[in-house]
Every structure is written in C-alpha cells, then in structure tokens.
Amino acid sequence: MTPEIRKYVTFIEDTLIEGHKPANPPLRMAAIAAVLKNPWSGRFVEDLRPEIHAFAPILGQEMVTRLMPLVGGGDRVQAFGKSAIVGVNGEIEHGSALIHTLRFGNFLRDAVQSSEFIPFSNKRGGPGNSITMPLKHITQGGTRSHFLTVEFNIPDAPGPDEVLIAIGVATGGRPHHRIGDRYQDMEELGHDQTVRPDKG
Structure with missing residues (x-):
C-alpha cells in the first residue's frame, strides 16, 4: 500500500530587507507540500x-529529502513546522493522521538534530486555501525570535478527495528580532507576583 501522490510543490522566501534595514544574514524560509489522494475520503x-503506518514513513522521508537542499542542508535549519489541509470530502482527522505521527515527524527531527515538538496547523479547505504553517526553534521552544509563519497556497489543491500535507523550515529567526524571549520574561517576572510567569 503506497500513497497516490498527485504532485509535490515547493516554496522559498528570502527576506533581504526588513524594517527598512538589510537583513544580515538574509532569512530563508522554505517548505514542501505533497498533494495526495485521501485514502479515507467519503466514508x-x-x-x-x-x-x-504505510503512508507516513514514505511521505516523511521523501518530503525531507526534497526539502533540505532548498536550505543547504539540515545543519542550516533553526526553525521548523508542519501543516495539513483536508479536502471537503474528508475529516480534519485524516490530515492529523498523516502529520501527527512519529513515523512522519521523526524524519524532519532527525534531519535537523532535534527532539522538540513540531508546531502545526490542520484544517479542512478547498483548492487555493492558504497553507499557514507556524514555525518555532528546533531546540529552544521559548525563543520568540523564531516564532515565524510560512504561508503559501496551491491553486488546484486540495481537491475534495485529497489531502495536502506540508513541512517547512527557516534558517534563522526574524531579522532584527529584539523582543527577548520567554525565558527572559520568566526570569524577570518571577519576582513580580502580579504577573503569571508561566503565560505568554
């Protein structure tokens, strides 16, 4: 049993200037999406x-193999994420089934040497629906500089009986990031009992 994949689509965004100031170094965000027949559609x-068990390892390995060269290899990746959009004849559970499994996600984790939780989005939608994929740091989840979003769409996907799944990465955090991180907040607010240090 193998997935019936209609197409792979790649996305690359290079930010060279942010806030009227050159990004040094430039930030690259890249993603790959697979559009495949939903094996559970309509029932x-x-x-x-x-x-x-049959599909997730095949998809995970192939997508990571195609994605890593877009950023120059896993050692250049600092943030990651994943996403799924299920066509209207399927359930959101179907997209979740393919991306929320170690049989899929561990290929991305291994490629970037991470054991972290991979942030995600999953929803139902039609062709052209926006793939809005949250990213976070591959090893330091509270690092706000790496709270990023990859966003793109595929005009003809997903069809009613398809699933679109995607993974994405970034080579750094937001250019000129300067709001600190969650760990700094926890340290600073730990002495202030009027603010909960475990939120934000």
Missing part, C-alpha cells in the same frame, strides 16, 4: 492505522 473509517 467513516474506525482504524486509520494501516494507512498511517
């Missing part, structure tokens, strides 16, 4: 595991 399936 309720109680056990999704056979397709998860």
Whole structure:
C-alpha cells in the first residue's frame, strides 16, 4: 500500500530587507507540500492505522529529502513546522493522521538534530486555501525570535478527495528580532507576583 501522490510543490522566501534595514544574514524560509489522494475520503473509517503506518514513513522521508537542499542542508535549519489541509470530502482527522505521527515527524527531527515538538496547523479547505504553517526553534521552544509563519497556497489543491500535507523550515529567526524571549520574561517576572510567569 503506497500513497497516490498527485504532485509535490515547493516554496522559498528570502527576506533581504526588513524594517527598512538589510537583513544580515538574509532569512530563508522554505517548505514542501505533497498533494495526495485521501485514502479515507467519503466514508467513516474506525482504524486509520494501516494507512498511517504505510503512508507516513514514505511521505516523511521523501518530503525531507526534497526539502533540505532548498536550505543547504539540515545543519542550516533553526526553525521548523508542519501543516495539513483536508479536502471537503474528508475529516480534519485524516490530515492529523498523516502529520501527527512519529513515523512522519521523526524524519524532519532527525534531519535537523532535534527532539522538540513540531508546531502545526490542520484544517479542512478547498483548492487555493492558504497553507499557514507556524514555525518555532528546533531546540529552544521559548525563543520568540523564531516564532515565524510560512504561508503559501496551491491553486488546484486540495481537491475534495485529497489531502495536502506540508513541512517547512527557516534558517534563522526574524531579522532584527529584539523582543527577548520567554525565558527572559520568566526570569524577570518571577519576582513580580502580579504577573503569571508561566503565560505568554
């Protein structure tokens, strides 16, 4: 059993100037999406595991193999994320089934030497729907400089009986980031009992 993949689509964004000031170094964000036939479309399936076990490793390996050269290799990656959009004849659970499994995500983690949780978005939508993918730092989840969003769309995907899944990475944080991070806030606010240090 193998996934019926209609196409792969890649996205690259290079930020050279931000806030009227050159980005040094420039920030590259890159993503790859796979558009495939939804194996569960149009019916309720109680056990999704056979397709998860069969499809997720194939998709994870191939997508990571295609993505890493876009940024010059896994050692250049500082942030990552993933996303799924399910066509209207499917359930959001179907997209979740393909991206929320270690059989898929571990290929990306291994490529960038991370053991962190990968941020995500998943929803139902039609062709041209926006892929809005949150990113975070690959090892330091509270590093706000790397709270980024990759956003693009595919005009003809997903179709009603398709699933679109995507992974994305960034080579750094926002150019000229200067708002500090969650760890600094926790240290500073730890002495102020009027503000909860575990929020934000």
